[in-house]
Amino acid sequence: MAEYWGVKVEDIFNTMKDRFRPEGAKDVDAVFGYDIAGEGKWKLTVKNNAMTLEKADQLSGCIATMSADGETFVGVNTGKVDATNAFMSGKFKVEGDMGAFGKTGKLFRKFVLAKKEMTTKEYLADMFATIVPRFKAREAEGLEASFGFDLGGPDGGKWTVFIKDKVCTVTETIEGKPTVTLEFNDARDYVDFILGKIDAQSILAAGKASAKGDINMMASKWPILFEKYKDPMAGAVQEQELLVLKKTISLNEKFSTGPIMGKFLKGLKEKKIFANRCPECGRLQLPPREVCAECRVRAGEFVEVGPKGEVRYMDVVYYAMPDPLTGVARETPYGSIFIRLDGCKGNETLPHFIRKDQIEKIQRGWNEKKGTRVRPVWEEKRIGDIWDIKYFEIDE
Amino acid sequence: MGKRLAVCAVAQIKNHPDYHDWRFQNMLLECFEPIVEETKVTFDMDKGIRTIITCSDDMFDARTISDNGITDVVGAHFRGEEKMAQESINGLGYAMACILSGHDDVILFMGHCKESQGESRRMISNLAYDPFYCRPLGMDYHNVDALQARAYMEKSKVTDEHLAKVVVRSRANGKKNPYGRENKIVSEKDVLNSPMYSDPLREMHIYPVTDWAYGMLLCSEKRAKEFTKKPVWITGYGSCMDRYFLGDRDIASNFSLKNAAKRAYAMAGIKDPRKDVQVFELSDQAAHQLPMWAEGVGIAEEGRGGQWIDDGGMERFNVNLSGGQLNGNPLLLGGAARALECYYQLSGQAGKRQVKGAKRAVAQAATGGAGQHQAVIVMEA
Numbered sequence: 001m002a003e004y005w006g007v008k009v010e011d012i013f014n015t016m017k018d019r020f021r022p023e024g025a026k027d028v029d030a031v032f033g034y035d036i037a038g039e040g041k042w043k044l045t046v047k048n049n050a051m052t053l054e055k056a057d058q059l060s061g062c063i064a065t066m067s068a069d070g071e072t073f074v075g076v077n078t079g080k081v082d083a084t085n086a087f088m089s090g091k092f093k094v095e096g097d098m099g100a101f102g103k104t105g106k107l108f109r110k111f112v113l114a115k116k117e118m119t120t121k122e123y124l125a126d127m128f129a130t131i132v133p134r135f136k137a138r139e140a141e142g143l144e145a146s147f148g149f150d151l152g153g154p155d156g157g158k159w160t161v162f163i164k165d166k167v168c169t170v171t172e173t174i175e176g177k178p179t180v181t182l183e184f185n186d187a188r189d190y191v192d193f194i195l196g197k198i199d200a201q202s203i204l205a206a207g208k209a210s211a212k213g214d215i216n217m218m219a220s221k222w223p224i225l226f227e228k229y230k231d232p233m234a235g236a237v238q239e240q241e242l243l244v245l246k247k248t249i250s251l252n253e254k255f256s257t258g259p260i261m262g263k264f265l266k267g268l269k270e271k272k273i274f275a276n277r278c279p280e281c282g283r284l285q286l287p288p289r290e291v292c293a294e295c296r297v298r299a300g301e302f303v304e305v306g307p308k309g310e311v312r313y314m315d316v317v318y319y320a321m322p323d324p325l326t327g328v329a330r331e332t333p334y335g336s337i338f339i340r341l342d343g344c345k346g347n348e349t350l351p352h353f354i355r356k357d358q359i360e361k362i363q364r365g366w367n368e369k370k371g372t373r374v375r376p377v378w379e380e381k382r383i384g385d386i387w388d389i390k391y392f393e394i395d396e
Numbered sequence: 397m398g399k400r401l402a403v404c405a406v407a408q409i410k411n412h413p414d415y416h417d418w419r420f421q422n423m424l425l426e427c428f429e430p431i432v433e434e435t436k437v438t439f440d441m442d443k444g445i446r447t448i449i450t451c452s453d454d455m456f457d458a459r460t461i462s463d464n465g466i467t468d469v470v471g472a473h474f475r476g477e478e479k480m481a482q483e484s485i486n487g488l489g490y491a492m493a494c495i496l497s498g499h500d501d502v503i504l505f506m507g508h509c510k511e512s513q514g515e516s517r518r519m520i521s522n523l524a525y526d527p528f529y530c531r532p533l534g535m536d537y538h539n540v541d542a543l544q545a546r547a548y549m550e551k552s553k554v555t556d557e558h559l560a561k562v563v564v565r566s567r568a569n570g571k572k573n574p575y576g577r578e579n580k581i582v583s584e585k586d587v588l589n590s591p592m593y594s595d596p597l598r599e600m601h602i603y604p605v606t607d608w609a610y611g612m613l614l615c616s617e618k619r620a621k622e623f624t625k626k627p628v629w630i631t632g633y634g635s636c637m638d639r640y641f642l643g644d645r646d647i648a649s650n651f652s653l654k655n656a657a658k659r660a661y662a663m664a665g666i667k668d669p670r671k672d673v674q675v676f677e678l679s680d681q682a683a684h685q686l687p688m689w690a691e692g693v694g695i696a697e698e699g700r701g702g703q704w705i706d707d708g709g710m711e712r713f714n715v716n717l718s719g720g721q722l723n724g725n726p727l728l729l730g731g732a733a734r735a736l737e738c739y740y741q742l743s744g745q746a747g748k749r750q751v752k753g754a755k756r757a758v759a760q761a762a763t764g765g766a767g768q769h770q771a772v773i774v775m776e777a
Contacts, residue, residue, distance in 0.1 A: 253515070
């Protein structure tokens with residue numbers, strides 16, 4: 001299983017039980033599906049303030065199913081990927097009851113990346129890497145010395161720290177004959193010693209370590225020359241939670257269509273596209289509106305136009321708006337076109353979408369130049385709304 | 397320029413529970429056409445309407461910049477269009493500033509609200525509150541009005557019986573208003589036995605869900621005669637915003653209304669509203685607000701709202717002969733509805749509600765929970 005930012009998809013699911021918040025599940029009684037491409041499917045059942053999670057072969061019976069690839073799923077859960085962007089670009093989809101799925105947000109505490117322990121190797125690397133920054137040059141006036149470290153065991157290594165002309169350098173070997181050399185049978189003991197977990201006397205007494213050369217230089221001078229090593233794992237400040245209130249504001253609305261828009265929408269049901277004409281200037285409006293805004297008179301005469309026409313404006317959209325009525329993100333890219341339907345003049349254009357696989361073939365028309373001819377593709381079951389036209393396609 | 401603003405013509409549709417066969421655009425168009433027809437005003441850029449003020453609420457329309465959906469039906473294309481997203485009465489104050497400053501001399505002022513469009517009016521007024529504290533507590537204009545009702549009723553000795561009287565009278569008056577919402581005529585007993593909404597407010601104490609739109613043609617003193625033989629004048633305006641957090645306010649005190657009224661009266665030269673004004677239209681979104689606002693505008697004695705009702709104050713001062721907001725006007729449009737009624741009264745067009753010899757009228761309106769923001773206008777024949 002692949003890892004993203006050090007986290008596996010399984011890690012997110014395996015910690016759900018520990019992260020579950022019964023108080024967030026009070027009004028939830030549902031089964032949610034998770035379909036993570038290339039990783040598997042999971043079914044989450046929430047009932048009576050408790051949850052069960054199982055791996056599943058199929059996700060039937062779920063009130064809502066989210067699907068994403070492993071990277072997006074881990075990214076969204078760990079905050080590495082912006083959830084809104086992922087949703088908008090279609091990388092993170094929810095099918096089924098969008099509102100119900102929204103409740104899963106309250107079911108779990110945030111997934112926190114467990115901090116790994118530092119290994120001996122990592123500690124040694126950190127300890128020697130910080131020697132130069134910890135060096136106190138002012139204490140090294142007139143001093144010329146070198147300190148050798150010969151640390152054994154599988155994680156061990158050799159280092160020499162040189163001090164000359166108030167400058168400190170470190171090499172990853174033992175060069176020449178250091179003023180003093182510290183030898184440890186096992187590098188782990190050295191790490192524990194530096195971290196203050198064991199004291200020098202007991203290690204020396206146990207024969208696990210020894211010092212050769214000017215022992216006094218190591219015992220009394222070293223602590224003055226260098227600031228004490230600080231354990232990066234010790235006293236690590238707990239990550240603070242940024243308090244943000246996440247709410248979906250939802251207001252159910254009943255939009256009356258009125259006699260003008262209503263007539264237009266009813267026309268779509270019958271595979272007809274109606275424009276309305278201004279009795280004064282003769283301009284057509286698509287979709288029709290109550291008045292001609294230019295002449296300030298009612299425009300009650302309906303004229304059937306199209307349904308074929310030519311493309312006047314077009315755009316390829318990569319950053320999609322979710323459909324506001326369903327919350328489902330559109331797949332990107334899609335082609336947005338403005339069509340001048342047959343019977344219309346000038347700027348009298350109607351906006352819609354172009355068939356996906358034809359985006360590249362569309363030519364925008366302007367003045368003498370003809371745009372690509374297109375025709376509507378009608379939905380089988382029409383209800384009197386804009387999606388009664390599925391999209392337009394090239395009229396060949 | 398001048399010192400007063402002329403109201404040349406008004407138009408409105410009937411207050412209705414649900415114009416389900418109309419978009420709000422249709423509602424406005426019904427008000428736009430009669431004004432143009434009656435006044436013969438043009439949209440000529442030298443002599444006609446160059447500025448349009450609209451009043452609408454984005455939440456009720458469920459679209460941001462809700463004015464952009466109506467510019468065509470109010471004739472606002474290719475000229476100034478400015479939106480008042482607050483009580484419509486403030487639109488009158490705004491128009492007044494625009495004309496008295498000399499910025500423009502003819503203004504079309506239009507407003508609409510379709511309260512029936514949203515599933516829940518309370519959810520919309522809940523969104524007026526901050527998302528962190530007051531909104532989760534479920535505050536909306538009705539239950540916050542109830543907090544105020546309890547505090548005020550105790551202070552001014554207003555009883556459930558008094559509120560029943562206010563409701564019965566509002567509906568009876570509304571019946572006489574051709575533009576009034578059609579409500580069931582009820583008795584005081586019906587009201588007293590009606591379901592409690594947010595104690596002490598009963599369902600009948602709260603104005604019903606209403607759709608409505610209006611239009612007004614306003615102009616400078618100098619140009620009024622071009623559009624009407626009998627203008628009505630707006631001579632005073634004052635407004636005042638109280639604190640947002642209820643905990644910071646004394647919600648029974650009428651603090652902001654008293655301030656707004658004081659400024660409007662000073663501008664119009666009113667010394668004693670009880671003697672100088674013949675008609676009062678108050679935006680009673682809940683029944684207790686009628687005596688409360690009456691105290692605020694200075695026609696009922698402070699802390700004696702209950703006694704004022706018993707003494708026949710509502711009739712003596714000709715308060716809410718239109719039925720008031722309690723009979724049904726949508727939120728934000730209470731002020732325009734009040735001003736339209738004052739216009740009818742002062743131009744002698746109030747029919748069965750006509751107050752003989754009415755020379756001066758006061759219209760009041762409030763926005764925000766428990767009347768946080770208050771505005772008052774003075775109109776004269």
